[in-house]
Amino acid sequence: GVVEACLLHMLKRRAAGFLRTDKVAALFTKVGKTYAIAGDICKKVQELQQQVESRKNQPNGQEPLKRQGSTTSKTPVLTPQAIKHIWVRTALIEKVLDKIVQYIVDNCSKYYEKEALLADPVCGPILASLLVGPCALEYTKLKTADHYWTDPSADELVQRHRIHGVHGRQDSPSKRPALGVRKRHSSGSTSEDRFAASAREYVESLHQNSRTHLLYGKNNVLVQPKDDLEAIPGYLSLHQSADSLTLKWTPNQLMNGTLGDSE
Numbered sequence: 001g002v003v004e005a006c007l008l009h010m011l012k013r014r015a016a017g018f019l020r021t022d023k024v025a026a027l028f029t030k031v032g033k034t035y036a037i038a039g040d041i042c043k044k045v046q047e048l049q050q051q052v053e054s055r056k057n058q059p060n061g062q063e064p065l066k067r068q069g070s071t072t073s074k075t076p077v078l079t080p081q082a083i084k085h086i087w088v089r090t091a092l093i094e095k096v097l098d099k100i101v102q103y104i105v106d107n108c109s110k111y112y113e114k115e116a117l118l119a120d121p122v123c124g125p126i127l128a129s130l131l132v133g134p135c136a137l138e139y140t141k142l143k144t145a146d147h148y149w150t151d152p153s154a155d156e157l158v159q160r161h162r163i164h165g166v167h168g169r170q171d172s173p174s175k176r177p178a179l180g181v182r183k184r185h186s187s188g189s190t191s192e193d194r195f196a197a198s199a200r201e202y203v204e205s206l207h208q209n210s211r212t213h214l215l216y217g218k219n220n221v222l223v224q225p226k227d228d229l230e231a232i233p234g235y236l237s238l239h240q241s242a243d244s245l246t247l248k249w250t251p252n253q254l255m256n257g258t259l260g261d262s263e
Contacts, residue, residue: 003088003097006127007104010116024087027111028100035103041091048086052078093139098131212239212246223249 004024011023015030025045032039055077082089091097104111105124118124216238222231234251 001085003101003127003131004085006117007088007101009118010113012111012113015111027104028087028091030111031100031104034107035100037096038091038100038103041087041094041096041100044094045086045090048078048090052083092131092134095135098128098135101131102128212241214238215240215245220252221249 007027008023011027015027028038028045029042032042078086088097091100101118102125105118105128108116108119108124112119118127214237218236220233221236222233224231232251234249234254236247236249239246239248
């Protein structure tokens, strides 16, 4: 939907088609006349639309009879949302959306007004570059609406890390710090227990849950608390909740649960 909004921003009338209600379809069709990759997408979308229409016309949703030995796959079941964005969706799944957008950016004067997003010398190429990543993925199974809550719990992830991280060096700069806190015996001080609890809470916040969503994380980010102290490596992370963004940084020693004599 966001990509479609960018493609439709200040699209010329002749490019959108005077009589067509689906302006994205008109744009892809027009681009497909001069760009072979877009032309292939037009054929695939038309085939999908025909299959969807034939499925609608079948009584009780029965599949049309196929010839014996036919290799034709089962008619795809597309949701209303998928049909609504079928042009961009098909180009994305076929891994050519970034190429098509780049072609449109390179030939923007044919399709867009001067003030359009894709005609901008900076924003247009940036949009095409941002689509390279999504087009490199295999969309064999799309995520469900509740995918944020289907991951293992934070406690289970910490337990797994402890099991697999016993033999690794804790102070290795090339490795991510251990996302676990070792339990202390009764000899541990109250302050150490408080730090351990804080570290556990932080570790749990690094994983997806119903309250926060981890957007970004990077290990060994150096922070210098005072001018006369050396920079301290730690774990930097950006979290999103319903109403705010939170930036967190925790020293590697605290993440590892080995404070030692550090203040």
